[in-house]
Amino acid sequence: MQSPPAQPANADQIDLRQVFGTLRRYAPLLILTPVVVAGLTYWLAGREAPVYESSASIIAVDNNAQNSLINNTLVTAPPLPQGAVEQVLHSRNLVTDIGQRLEQSGLDPTLVAQIRSDLNRELTANTFSRLKVRARLDTQQRGVYEIRAQGENPQAAQQLAEAGVAALLAWDNARAKQSVTRSRQSLQAQLQNLTERIASIGDPLERQSLISARGQVLQNLSQMAVLETAATGTLIPVAEPVAPRAPVSPRPLRNAALAGLLSLFLVTGGVLLSDSLRRRVNGPEDLLPLGLPVLAQLPLVRRKQLAGGFLPASHSGPLYEGLGFLRINVQSTLGEGSHRRLVISSSYPGEGKSSVTAALAESLGASGQKVLVIDADLRRPTQLKVWGPDRLATHPLPGTDPTLPPAATLTEMFLRPGAAHATGVGPNVDLLPAGTPQRGDGGSGILNQPAFRTSLEGWAQGYDFVLIDTPPMLGLPDTLAVAPHTDGVILVVENGKTRLADVERSLQNARVAGVRVLGIVLNKVTRSNDAYYYYNTAYAAAARPEALASPHPDRS
Known part of the structure; x- marks a missing residue:
């Protein structure tokens, strides 16, 4: 018994071939989804109302001049802090001012009302467009x-851009005039007070003094009026808004392209995530991280090709070529020797292990090897169905007493081990069928008996190969009971159906049981780009040995 192959060093790394293989399998979905999303987005965007955008520019300057005379006669507003312009433009006072300016702009009153409503709603929501x-x-x-x-x-x-700039400049200028206006109002209050006192005082000397003070206030008030007129803010218009030619939204083509790309990324991510969580075996590249050879890739046989049975369908075409590769690879893997014993199993039922066992046995027999097929799937025996109802005569297996009544099934052999007989089902191929299906632990009990292992040793002496068809590895422990007494296990995996995690579980069970896994047969492959499937099919069918033909071509 040999140890199982070790996992490759890079088994936990990302294999780009697996990624591209997954994307290739889902290529229709990856192409159709972005096209549909882009088309739908284009259609929806085309139905949206157009939105036009106009822009204007203002500059914030420092009004402090180098000339002291200008600075003394010029009133300027202090610099605006960061974000002040945006806060002011989105304030209640300026929104009201903008609305009033729009009403005087000549725009449709209904449109003006809509704009004012939108501006007020944006203030409440604190989101601005x-x-x-x-x-x-x-x-x-x-x-x-x-x-x-x-x-x-x-x-x-x-018009909205012009109204916004005008309201902003008006606010900035009003900000610059605030201090001067307060001073002017204070001087006006002083002037009124002096006028009232002059009118009420009769003393000429005091009256003359008040008149002189009022003259000075009048002079200051005149200067304040000049300064108020010359007061300026820090914002100066640079570029006036113009009417745009094309709308900024919707842009159907751009939106469709972005939606298509986004959907492509999302679908690709979803496909890769789904495949990584429950990835199925969809080609030999998916099996590379397992560190085991793929002994053969057998194509999916269509239902109409199975009208005459599986074995006749394997006598020509891609299936014939795949079985040839399987036979050669099995012989190369085992090397020189005789009395080879192989277990052929799968992870779950329905993956084609029994059909592969029979086809491999027939291919080995056609090449001159003497083969015994043992149907050890005692709960669901299948080999008799694969080989057909018509069989050749039985004959005793090595170590059998020919004088005893024949025990022609595995179940009968367990009861009478000295009378085991095999049934000839083809040139150089004998079959030991399972017999009556077992229920409960009956099957495992037979395969775990030392008598079965002893009989297996004796039967192998009369054959070059003993192929044992066992139950699925994840369903029953029978395979792990038989395999340690053989040269190894060949695991049949159904392409496109078997999950990679289940294959890994089967291999892990084999490693724990100390069972050698020789390789994997990828069955029911639907891809058509494997060259050897179709390489010289006509020549292969014409040159195949006549012994490979079914002995009963008319059977169902």
């Missing part, structure tokens, strides 16, 4: 503010 501010400032808060306005038509976008 009608008016936006983008600032590009230096460390001293000097730079350019870009005011962007969106409207239902080009004129609405332009």
Whole structure:
């Protein structure tokens, strides 16, 4: 008994061939989904109302001049802190001012009402789309503010941008005049007070003094009026808004492209995630991390090709070629020697292990090897169905007393081990069928008996190969009971159905039991790009040995 092959060093690494293989299998989904999503997005975007955008630019400057005379006669507002312009533009006072300016702009009153409603709703939600501010400032808060306005038509976008800039400049100028206005109001209060006192005082000397003070206040008030008129803010318009030619949204083509790419990424991620969680074996590349050779890839045989039975269907075409590879690879794996004993099993029922066992036995027999097939699947025996109802005569197995009544099944052999007889089912191929299906632990009891192992040793002496068809490895322990007394196990895996995790579980069970797994047969492959499937099929069918033909071509 040999130890099982070790896992490859890079078994836990990502294999790009597996990734590309998975994407290739799901190629229709990966292509169709983005196309459908992009088309639907394009259609929906085309039905949306157009949105136009107009922009204007204002600059924030430092009004301090180098000339002291200018600085003394010029009133300026202090620099605006970071984010002040955006906060002011999205304030209740400016929204009201903008609405009033729009009412005087000549736009449709219904549209103006809609814009005002949107601006007020944005204030409440604190999310803004009608008016936006983008600032590009230096460390001293000097730079350019870009005011962007969106409207239902080009004129609405332009007028909203103009109204927003005008309201912002008016607020900035009012900010610069605040201190001067307060001073002017204070001087006006002083002037009124002096006038009232002059009118009520009769002393000429005191009256003359008050008149002189009122003259000084009048002079200061005149200067304040000049300063108030000259007061200026820090914001200066740079570029006026213009009516846009094309809408900024919707953009059906761009939206469709983005939606298609996003759906492609999502579907690709979902496919790879789903495949990694419950990945099925969909080709030999999926089996590479297991560190075991793929002895053969056998194609899926269509139902109409099975009208005459599985074995006749294996006498030509891709299945014939795949079985040839399987026979050669098995012989190469085992090397020189005789009396070879092989177990053929699978992870679950229905993967084709019994058919592969029979086809391999027939291929070995056609090459001149003497083969005994043992149907050890005592609960669901299948070999008699595969070989057909018509069989050749029985003959005793090595170590059998020919004078005893024949025990022609594995179940009868267990009761009468000295009378075991095999049934000839083809050239150089004998079969020991399972017999009556067993229930409960009856099957495992027979295969675990020392008598079976002893008989197996004796029967192998009369054959080059003994092929044992055992139950699925994940369903019953029978395979692990028989395999340690053989040269190893060949695991049949159904392409596109068997999960990779189940194959790994089967191999793990084999390793724990100390069973050697020779390799894997990938069965029911539907792909058509494996060259040896179709390489010179006509020549293979014409040149095959006549002994490979079914001895009963008319049987069902």
